[in-house]
Amino acid sequence: MPIYELRTYTLHTGKLGEAVELYKTIGWPALQKHPEKLVGYFTGDVGAMNKIIHIWKFDDDADRRAFWAGVFSDDEFMKFAGKFRPLVLTQENQLMLNAPWGPTP
Secondary structure, X not given: OOEEEEEEXXXXXXXXXXXXXXXXXXXXXXXOOOHHHEEEEEEOOOOOOOEEEEEEEEXXXXXXXXXXXXXXXXXXXXXXXXXXXXXXXXXXXXEEEOOOOOOOO
């Protein structure tokens, strides 16, 4: 059964523009090596200010752990992470299962 990982980064106030620029120029080029796992990236608007949210789909927890191990061993991604992390106030990761009704992403 697939699992979904919801990652939410709450940024320091006023840092969303800088974070978006980092993702566009460094982060996304490193992450797009693995597009088959990504469901989508989102930025917060009403009620979710200063947030970057992304959802990933994995076959199982072993697939998830292998994916992130590969990402964190990528020098280009780690260059991005070193610049992005100081902008982050909090990070939340949630693992979810698809409900047994409705559409499946």
